[in-house]
Structure formats: C-alpha cells, structure tokens
Amino acid sequence: MSIALASVPTITLAADAYMLMSIWKPVLLFAPFVGWAWMISTVLDKHAQRFFLGQEKWNAIHIIFGVAALILVVALPVSGIAGFAAAFVGSLIILGLDILIFVSITNKDTKVPEGERLTLNMKDMSESREAKKAAKQIGSSELNIVGANKITVQPPPKDTPELGIRVSAEQIVIKGFEAHASQIDILPANESTYAASYLVDGVRQAGDPIAAADAIQIIDFWKKAAGLDVNDRRRKLTGQVTVSGGSISSAELKLNTSGSKSGMRMSLIFNPAQAVRRKASDLGMLDQQLDMVKNWASELEHVGGTVLLCAPSDNGRTTMAYSIMKLHDAYTSNIQSIEYEIEDQLEGIKQIQWDSSVEGPDFATTVRSTLRRDPDIVSICDLPDVETAQTVANSDLERTRVYLSIRTDSALKGIQTYVQAVGDPKLAAKGLRGVVACKLVRVLCGNCKVPYQPTPDMLKKLGLPEDKVSELFKKGGQVLVRNKPETCSVCAGVGYSGQTGCFGIFPIGDEERAMIIEGNWNGLRAVMRKRGLPSVQQAALRKAVMGITSIEEVTRITAPKKSSSSKATAKA
Ligand SMILES: [Zn+2]
Incomplete structure (x- = not known):
C-alpha cells in the first residue's frame, strides 16, 4: 500500500504563495495523509487479508477516499488561513471516515472472530500490538501434526494468538519426548492454574504450571487436531495424532480427555501400542x-x-x-x-x-x-x-x-x-x-x-x-x-x-x-x-x-x- 506516499508531491499544488512561505503549514497538511497511510498499511490491509474480507475491494475504497481528500486539499478555493484550516479539517474528516467505515463494516463481518475485531481506542490497539509482539517472541511451530483422517494440522499465521497456543501445545509434547516420558497429564491444580506432569519410567515429574485459560486452549487444540468434539467437555473422549519434527522422528500420541466440575483433564500417551x-x-x-x-x-x-x-x-x-x-x-x-x-x-x-x-x-x-x-x-x-x-x-x-x-x-x-x-x-x-x-x-x-x-x-x-x-x-x-x-x-x-x-x-x-x-x-x-x-x-x-x-x-x-x-x- 502506497496510496498516500504517491500523492505526497502533489500536496504542494494546493499551496498558495502564502503557505509556501511557512514550513509548518504544508507539514501540517501532510500529517493526516501520513497517519492514514500508516494505519492502512500496518493495520487495515493486514486485517482484510487475514480474515479474507476482500482486500482488493477495500484497497479500491481507500484509494477513492484518498483521492477525494487530495482533491479537496488541491481544489479548495479559499486562500489564507481560513482556506488552510478548511483543507486540513476536510481531509482529516474524509480520511477518518474511510477508516471508520472500514472498522464498522468489517467488525460486523462474521469472518472476524469476536476477540479480533478492530477498535479505535489507542490504548487497546497498543495492547494488541504488545500481545502480537509477545506472540512473536513465543517462537515458531516445530512439529508436523497429523490428526484425524490423516489430515495435517496447519500452523496458524504468524502474529496470531492461535500460534502462541500451538507453540505451547507443541512444547509440552517436545519436553515430554525429550524426557523419555511415556505419558503427559494436564489437569486442574486450583481455580486459576493447571498442572502438567510427565510420567518418566513410572516416576511422575512435575512440569510447569499453566494458566487455566491457556491450558483449556491447549487441550482444545489437541482435541481439535485429533478430530474430537471440543464442545464435549464432560464425557471421556479418546483420539490419536501422529507428531514428528524437531527432536521427534515420529511418535503416536493417544489422547484421553474428560471433564469434571473442577475443569478438564487430558492425558497424552506416547506410542501406546508399543x-x-x-x-x-x-x-x-x-x-x-x-x-x-x-x-x-x-x-x-x-x-x-x-x-x-x-x-x-x-x-x-x-x-x-x-x-x-x-x-x-x-x-x-x-x-x-x-x-x-x-x-x-x-x-x-x-x-x-x-x-x-x-x-x-x-x-x-x-x-x-x-x-x-x-x-x-x-x-x-x-x-x-x-x-x-x-x-x-x-x-x-x-x-x-x-x-x-x-x-x-x-x-x-x-x-x-x-x-x-x-x-x-x-x-x-x-x-x-x-x-x-x-x-x-x-x-x-x-x-x-x-x-x-x-x-x-x-x-x-x-x-x-x-x-x-x-x-x-x-x-x-x-x-x-x-x-x-x-x-x-x-x-x-x-x-x-x-x-x-x-x-x-x-x-x-x-x-x-x-x-x-x-x-x-x-x-x-x-x-x-x-x-x-x-x-x-x-x-x-x-x-x-x-x-x-x-x-x-x-x-x-x-x-x-x-x-x-x-x-x-x-x-x-
Ligand atoms: Zn545415562
């Protein structure tokens, strides 16, 4: 996306002799375009691509608004400080409208999950950027996971919380494999925490505690991979997946999951038949x-x-x-x-x-x-x-x-x-x-x-x-x-x-x-x-x-x- 950047040199066309004399006025006029272009290229365009919202259609709409704002700046006949103010406020309104329309329409789109909707609150936005940064630091998917019906479970896109969950789910299995565990158990420890433990040659070793919200998502991830019903949180369900990659050449994992009042529990058993x-x-x-x-x-x-x-x-x-x-x-x-x-x-x-x-x-x-x-x-x-x-x-x-x-x-x-x-x-x-x-x-x-x-x-x-x-x-x-x-x-x-x-x-x-x-x-x-x-x-x-x-x-x-x-x- 480089709509606004291409338009930069033309902004000066709007400047009359009065404006050219001062530097800060064209800079000020230029500012809404920079902000708008940054917003589109770093947030809106990626959002449209990630959730299949019609990226090209939206780019066309952004260009129309950009051009409209530009025409306003160039064509506004009023000269002097009044003309400048009208051009500045007018372009700000047009460009802001573009963003507002994108956010309000795409937020109603069912393709966008609830937690992923855009907000114009700057605090929320910076928080979500922090979260994405954290997701990046979590690492990347290492395992090839083949689940029900021999379907490979594709890793989620980068910068998404789903990738973070996948990486955590993988790390638990990799840790178990490297410790020669025969079984991994994840179950509630108290109201807010789950505990992972590894059964190594018949001796149970404690793993790291996991926040309850994460643990449930990790259990759901493995259930989904094994083709089990994630909404069935009570009955005992059994499934199987095959994992390979990293230090694991190939391992069968049998899943047993069930639920009770205190939460969900999952056992992962390495190569059960062997x-x-x-x-x-x-x-x-x-x-x-x-x-x-x-x-x-x-x-x-x-x-x-x-x-x-x-x-x-x-x-x-x-x-x-x-x-x-x-x-x-x-x-x-x-x-x-x-x-x-x-x-x-x-x-x-x-x-x-x-x-x-x-x-x-x-x-x-x-x-x-x-x-x-x-x-x-x-x-x-x-x-x-x-x-x-x-x-x-x-x-x-x-x-x-x-x-x-x-x-x-x-x-x-x-x-x-x-x-x-x-x-x-x-x-x-x-x-x-x-x-x-x-x-x-x-x-x-x-x-x-x-x-x-x-x-x-x-x-x-x-x-x-x-x-x-x-x-x-x-x-x-x-x-x-x-x-x-x-x-x-x-x-x-x-x-x-x-x-x-x-x-x-x-x-x-x-x-x-x-x-x-x-x-x-x-x-x-x-x-x-x-x-x-x-x-x-x-x-x-x-x-x-x-x-x-x-x-x-x-x-x-x-x-x-x-x-x-x-x-x-x-x-x-
Ligand atoms: Zn040894």
Missing part, C-alpha cells in the same frame, strides 16, 4: 518364573482355574496381561478379554471393551455373559466390585482359565482382596490356581551407572550374602567428556533409562488352599516362603546384584506406600 507390546520373556521374569507361567499356559497343563495378576497402577498390568494371553495359542483356544481400553490389537483374541460412560450392562454382567459362552481363556482387566469376583468364582473354572487383574501391590494382598470380594473363602480358594505379582523398577542407564562397593553392614540389612556381592551400582547422570563431566545424553541426566518388571509368582496348591480357607495369612506366607520362590522384593534385589537396577529403586518399590497416592491416572 508400550504394551512385549513378549513374556521380555517382561523381566526370572527364568524359573517364566517357566512356571509358560507351563500354566501350555496345552499339557491347560486346565481351568483363576490366576490373579497383581500390580499397582502404572506398573505394567496391561502389558503383563497381554503377554500372558499371548502365551496361549489363539488358533486352538477361544481367548477373550474384557478391557477398559483396548491398548493393542491382539491377533486371534476377542477383545471386549467396557466403557463406564456408555449406557449398557455393568462390568460384572459383561464378565458373566462372556464366561457363559464357555471360552477357554478370559482375561479380565480389573476387579471393580464384589459381583465380578463372585461371578468369576462361580463360573466353570474346571474348564475355563481366568486371568483376573487386581490393582494391588503384593501377591498376598491380591489373594486377600479376591477372597474378601468373593465372600466365601472355600469357594474362592477352590478355583485359585496361581498368583502373579509385579512391580516395575527403573533400569540403570548403561552409559553412566556408577559402581560402588557395598559395606558389610548394608549387605546385612538387605539380606544379601556378604561374600558373593562385591559390587553394586547407583545412578550416574553424568559422563566424562575430555575429563569434564557432562550430562549423559542417553538418559538426559536422569541416570535411568527404561523399566523392567520384578515378579513374585506362586502356584496355589492344596497347602495354600487350606491356609486361605482358614484365613491364616501368616501360615500362607510361610507356605509360600517354604517353596523357595522369589518374591517381588527378592526379584528386585537380584536385579540390583546383576547391576540392572539400584538399591534405591528396590527401596522405592518395596517401601510402604505413602497414603497420599496420586490418582492422576487410572491407566494400568
């Missing part, structure tokens, strides 16, 4: 434990009965259930699973999703109707109520194998929970065949772990043989590069990379059954110990001795739990 896709032999079971589980699944051993799968939240229960189901032959056996969320498609296995937010039969009824169809193997993802336990205990466990997942942190507690829920110790014990307990420890980063010699006192406390353990490892986080310590690039300075399971696996035989019926838990513990099978804690200690994990990790997973356990995620 996370639960492990062979039983890769879960971290000790050799004898793996043999036992394989035996339970083998054709020769295949008899019915219930096997309890016990692990706290976020300790690989889903992965464990999937891996054990995959030990069975899906072609010769009828295998079914009942799950809250189908996290990976299992070949040959009928996976039934049960969703609490959808009207229909309750969990126990779904379990009952599945068991009635005489499947060979059924995996049940949770024990949410006593009816489910009673349904399992009363089913034909002579021929059906049931893997029942229980959210608890030990084999003994799993048995107690199940027996209590069934309400009849004899009936519960009759069908029990085994119990598997699992907790995850973090694996020491092989690039930076630090060896040390444990003291005899420490070994004694841990119950480890003094003569056999000469070396243990602790986390590092730093490596020496040319004799200078630097942050380890493999684990990003955390000292750990990845997780492995520590298992306690016990068959339930007649001796154990008798103790369960008596409710003699100390006796049951003694019987289990007598078999010489490692518990979760012992398995974890063995992994520390092997240099896979640290004593700190063993202590972390076996120490009594603090009462304020976060219920941030219901994911198993």
Whole structure:
C-alpha cells in the first residue's frame, strides 16, 4: 500500500504563495495523509487479508477516499488561513471516515472472530500490538501434526494468538519426548492454574504450571487436531495424532480427555501400542518364573482355574496381561478379554471393551455373559466390585482359565482382596490356581551407572550374602567428556533409562488352599516362603546384584506406600 506516499508531491499544488512561505503549514497538511497511510498499511490491509474480507475491494475504497481528500486539499478555493484550516479539517474528516467505515463494516463481518475485531481506542490497539509482539517472541511451530483422517494440522499465521497456543501445545509434547516420558497429564491444580506432569519410567515429574485459560486452549487444540468434539467437555473422549519434527522422528500420541466440575483433564500417551507390546520373556521374569507361567499356559497343563495378576497402577498390568494371553495359542483356544481400553490389537483374541460412560450392562454382567459362552481363556482387566469376583468364582473354572487383574501391590494382598470380594473363602480358594505379582523398577542407564562397593553392614540389612556381592551400582547422570563431566545424553541426566518388571509368582496348591480357607495369612506366607520362590522384593534385589537396577529403586518399590497416592491416572 502506497496510496498516500504517491500523492505526497502533489500536496504542494494546493499551496498558495502564502503557505509556501511557512514550513509548518504544508507539514501540517501532510500529517493526516501520513497517519492514514500508516494505519492502512500496518493495520487495515493486514486485517482484510487475514480474515479474507476482500482486500482488493477495500484497497479500491481507500484509494477513492484518498483521492477525494487530495482533491479537496488541491481544489479548495479559499486562500489564507481560513482556506488552510478548511483543507486540513476536510481531509482529516474524509480520511477518518474511510477508516471508520472500514472498522464498522468489517467488525460486523462474521469472518472476524469476536476477540479480533478492530477498535479505535489507542490504548487497546497498543495492547494488541504488545500481545502480537509477545506472540512473536513465543517462537515458531516445530512439529508436523497429523490428526484425524490423516489430515495435517496447519500452523496458524504468524502474529496470531492461535500460534502462541500451538507453540505451547507443541512444547509440552517436545519436553515430554525429550524426557523419555511415556505419558503427559494436564489437569486442574486450583481455580486459576493447571498442572502438567510427565510420567518418566513410572516416576511422575512435575512440569510447569499453566494458566487455566491457556491450558483449556491447549487441550482444545489437541482435541481439535485429533478430530474430537471440543464442545464435549464432560464425557471421556479418546483420539490419536501422529507428531514428528524437531527432536521427534515420529511418535503416536493417544489422547484421553474428560471433564469434571473442577475443569478438564487430558492425558497424552506416547506410542501406546508399543508400550504394551512385549513378549513374556521380555517382561523381566526370572527364568524359573517364566517357566512356571509358560507351563500354566501350555496345552499339557491347560486346565481351568483363576490366576490373579497383581500390580499397582502404572506398573505394567496391561502389558503383563497381554503377554500372558499371548502365551496361549489363539488358533486352538477361544481367548477373550474384557478391557477398559483396548491398548493393542491382539491377533486371534476377542477383545471386549467396557466403557463406564456408555449406557449398557455393568462390568460384572459383561464378565458373566462372556464366561457363559464357555471360552477357554478370559482375561479380565480389573476387579471393580464384589459381583465380578463372585461371578468369576462361580463360573466353570474346571474348564475355563481366568486371568483376573487386581490393582494391588503384593501377591498376598491380591489373594486377600479376591477372597474378601468373593465372600466365601472355600469357594474362592477352590478355583485359585496361581498368583502373579509385579512391580516395575527403573533400569540403570548403561552409559553412566556408577559402581560402588557395598559395606558389610548394608549387605546385612538387605539380606544379601556378604561374600558373593562385591559390587553394586547407583545412578550416574553424568559422563566424562575430555575429563569434564557432562550430562549423559542417553538418559538426559536422569541416570535411568527404561523399566523392567520384578515378579513374585506362586502356584496355589492344596497347602495354600487350606491356609486361605482358614484365613491364616501368616501360615500362607510361610507356605509360600517354604517353596523357595522369589518374591517381588527378592526379584528386585537380584536385579540390583546383576547391576540392572539400584538399591534405591528396590527401596522405592518395596517401601510402604505413602497414603497420599496420586490418582492422576487410572491407566494400568
Ligand atoms: Zn545415562
């Protein structure tokens, strides 16, 4: 836009001899044109372009007004100070009218969002300029985001608040990826703030707080990208996007969003199918434990009965259930699973999703109707109520194998929970065949772990043989590069990379059954110990001795739990 600038030399045509004698008068006459041209080129023209308001049409209109003002200045016949004043005020009115008409018409245009309408208030304008400047400083979009129906989500234009939100939304994901997080959660912390947190190898790390208004827009951004209904702020919605760019070569992100009175919450799960896709032999079971589980699944051993799968939240229960189901032959056996969320498609296995937010039969009824169809193997993802336990205990466990997942942190507690829920110790014990307990420890980063010699006192406390353990490892986080310590690039300075399971696996035989019926838990513990099978804690200690994990990790997973356990995620 250079309408006014082109007209500059002609202004002097209006000047009569009187005016030419003084410098300030032509400058004053020139001023409205400069202001008007600046306004058009920096604000109005960009506005028209950004919201598709007919940029060319408006330019034509501006030219007409500009020319009209110019004609007035040139042609006004009055000479002297009166002529000058009339020319000045007249051109000011014409040029001002042009701007006024543009603002009032375009503000009524539905293409312009409410927050983006122009205002003639100078204070507001300078505020909006500040906001744009801030948006510029925020940075630029780095990620390629492919959402629903394989559609790429284009970054918004520069200088817009939408870009700021996009950049913030991306930064949260980039930060999570670089920290090797498996999951990112954003949920309300208090009335005005949301909190982001990152789940890294099963340990939650706090992120930066986010202003509530921004957090909601960030959640909406990801929902929109995944093709979810942004206006549905209550129900649980699930979607998926693929992100790449920057430090991320390519990652699938699963979105879970829901809302409550306190606000919205969102979980972003990195590569969800990969996370639960492990062979039983890769879960971290000790050799004898793996043999036992394989035996339970083998054709020769295949008899019915219930096997309890016990692990706290976020300790690989889903992965464990999937891996054990995959030990069975899906072609010769009828295998079914009942799950809250189908996290990976299992070949040959009928996976039934049960969703609490959808009207229909309750969990126990779904379990009952599945068991009635005489499947060979059924995996049940949770024990949410006593009816489910009673349904399992009363089913034909002579021929059906049931893997029942229980959210608890030990084999003994799993048995107690199940027996209590069934309400009849004899009936519960009759069908029990085994119990598997699992907790995850973090694996020491092989690039930076630090060896040390444990003291005899420490070994004694841990119950480890003094003569056999000469070396243990602790986390590092730093490596020496040319004799200078630097942050380890493999684990990003955390000292750990990845997780492995520590298992306690016990068959339930007649001796154990008798103790369960008596409710003699100390006796049951003694019987289990007598078999010489490692518990979760012992398995974890063995992994520390092997240099896979640290004593700190063993202590972390076996120490009594603090009462304020976060219920941030219901994911198993
Ligand atoms: Zn490292």
